[in-house]
Amino acid sequence: MNKLLPTTLVGSYAQPDWLIDRKRLADIVPPRARARELWRVPEPWLEQAQDDATILAIRDQERAGIDIVSDGEMRRESYSNRFATELEGMDNDNPAQVPARTPGRFQIVPRVVGRIRRKGPVQVRDAAFLRAATDRPVKMTIPGPFTMTQQLYNEYYKDEVALAMDCADALNAEIKDLFAAGVDVVQLDEPFLQARPEEARRFGVQAINRALDGVKGTTAVHICFGYAARVKDKPTGYSFLAELEQSKADQISIETAQAHLDCAVLEKLPSKQIMLGVIDLADMNVETPEEVAARIRRALPYAPAERIVVAPDCGMKYLPRDIAFGKMKAMVEGAALVRRELGR
Numbered sequence: 001m002n003k004l005l006p007t008t009l010v011g012s013y014a015q016p017d018w019l020i021d022r023k024r025l026a027d028i029v030p031p032r033a034r035a036r037e038l039w040r041v042p043e044p045w046l047e048q049a050q051d052d053a054t055i056l057a058i059r060d061q062e063r064a065g066i067d068i069v070s071d072g073e074m075r076r077e078s079y080s081n082r083f084a085t086e087l088e089g090m091d092n093d094n095p096a097q098v099p100a101r102t103p104g105r106f107q108i109v110p111r112v113v114g115r116i117r118r119k120g121p122v123q124v125r126d127a128a129f130l131r132a133a134t135d136r137p138v139k140m141t142i143p144g145p146f147t148m149t150q151q152l153y154n155e156y157y158k159d160e161v162a163l164a165m166d167c168a169d170a171l172n173a174e175i176k177d178l179f180a181a182g183v184d185v186v187q188l189d190e191p192f193l194q195a196r197p198e199e200a201r202r203f204g205v206q207a208i209n210r211a212l213d214g215v216k217g218t219t220a221v222h223i224c225f226g227y228a229a230r231v232k233d234k235p236t237g238y239s240f241l242a243e244l245e246q247s248k249a250d251q252i253s254i255e256t257a258q259a260h261l262d263c264a265v266l267e268k269l270p271s272k273q274i275m276l277g278v279i280d281l282a283d284m285n286v287e288t289p290e291e292v293a294a295r296i297r298r299a300l301p302y303a304p305a306e307r308i309v310v311a312p313d314c315g316m317k318y319l320p321r322d323i324a325f326g327k328m329k330a331m332v333e334g335a336a337l338v339r340r341e342l343g344r
Contacts, residue, residue, distance in 0.1 A: 004344040005296065005310050005335045006067040008275070010222055010253060011079060011141035011187060012315030013057040013072030014324040019049055020077075026318060030078040032109040032151040033095040034085050038077050050075040051129065058133050060325050065332035068137045068185060068309070071130040079189050079315060080143040080151055086122045087170055089114035089156065096153035111153045112163065118170035124177045131182035140183050144190035144221065145171055145207035146200055151192075161203045168210035179217040187220040187253065188212075194223050197240040204240070205247050212248040220251035220275060224314045225259060236260060242268035251275050255313030257295055258282050266302040274303050277313035278334070279327045284319075286326035292334025293341075305342055310335040 015022065020038050028035070041049040057072025076082045085092050091111040100107040123140060130138050143151075145168040149160055157163040175186050188208060193200040212219055221244060236259055244252050245268060252269055255261065255277035266274055278295035279287060292310075299308060310331060316324040 003067060004305055004342065005308055005339050007310045007332050007335050008066060008068035008139060008185075009061065009070045009072070009328070010224075010275070010277070010311050010313075010315050011070050011073050011139075011189065012076070012317035013060065013070070013074070014316055014319050014321040015072075015074055016053050016056065016321065019053045019074070022318075025077075029100050029105055029107045031081050032078070032084070032107050034081060034092055035077045047075075054126075054129065055133060058130070060321075061328065062134065062136065064325060064328040066136075066328060068139050069130070069134050070139050070141065071126055073141065073315070073317065075126060079141065079317075080147065083122050083142055083171075083174065084148055084151065085110055086119065087167075088117040088119050089166075090116070090152075098153055107151070109151050109153050112156045114156055116163065116166040116170055118173050121177050122174060124174070124181050127178045127181040127183050137184040138182070139185035139187055139220075140178050141187040141189055141222070142171060142174060142178075144188035144193075145211050146204040147190050147192040149207075150196060150199075160199075161206075164203055164207040165210055168207045171211040172213060172215070175211065175215050175217075175219070179215070183217070185218045185220060185251075186215075187222055187251075188249070189222045191222070191224050193240045193244075194225060194238055200240045201243060205243055208244075209248045215248075218251065219249045220253055220273075221247060221249040222253035222275070222314075224253075224255050224277075236262065238265065241265060245269050245271060251309060253277065253311060256298070257313050259313075263299040263302050266299060269303075273307050273309055274299065275309045275311045276303075277311055279312035279331050281313050281316065281319060281327075284323055286323060287330045287334070289330050289333035289337055292331050293337040296334060296338045305338070305344075 053074040091113045148167045251273040253275035257280040
């Protein structure tokens with residue numbers, strides 16, 4: 001879109017309490033295997049309830065003035081498992097336990113027992129539902145291939161790179177179908193690039209580029225320090241970021257608010273649009289538009305406004321809905337302040 005400083009979500013929005021057990025969700029590591037016990041609505045009516053929640057998330061974004069609308073990830077137990085657990089080659093019924101991203105914690109993950117293949121569309125119906133529900137540009141999010149490899153227990157592939165490439169091929173087919181369904185932006189979520197930078201340098205960008213090969217449409221990579229609900233003390237710099245200049249993605253999503261990131265790092269991504277995180281999701285106080293505007297201004301010496309998309313630091317999944325809406329509205333109003341200052 002041509003609007004200066006357009007606003008969007010990183011992906012997730014606050015799920016209603018009637019849909020998901022939010023306390024139970026907060027008590028566990030973000031699920032990698034299926035976690036059906038989180039849903040409050042019985043299976044026969046779950047898809048209908050998720051559809052209704054998706055409409056609520058879309059309308060909240062429209063009321064707040066968001067320019068590029070997501071489905072809020074209302075149908076997901078976590079950002080990653082909806083896609084990954086639908087692939088051929090996964091054993092979801094007999095999961096394994098592996099170390100989590102947070103030191104000292106563990107996560108339950110699917111086991112890879114055969115070659116990873118996409119059996120058919122996974123989120124395409126979600127994308128079509130979103131496209132039909134709003135006249136604004138829309139985005140869908142999907143796990144990135146490197147992060148997928150870090151959230152699986154591999155019992156089949158001799159080479160982790162081969163696993164990543166097959167994950168990337170499955171993603172590539174899905175991404176092309178998402179664009180065919182009318183999506184304007186597809187975002188790959190890749191938090192483990194930051195968590196495991198040495199492994200990421202070995203094959204992270206290669207896997208991302210494989211996933212985006214031949215894709216026609218705007219693509220993004222989201223890299224972060226972890227959900228604010230789980231990571232209170234965030235580093236002030238990325239361990240893996242400049243490498244993404246070599247990726248085929250159009251946009252790189254970073255967080256600057258909670259971590260007080262030195263925005264000079266944006267100079268390392270000269271060809272990319274920057275999805276600039278300006279909402280602190282660890283702070284339950286709603287920012288003022290002036291605070292948001294100040295965070296946007298911090299980036300302007302290093303990336304022109306024409307290359308910036310305004311967003312929260314990360315997903316809003318763990319926030320109470322009223323606070324999520326307030327922060328979203330302040331973000332839109334803060335972007336408008338800077339836009340007026342620039343005479344646009």
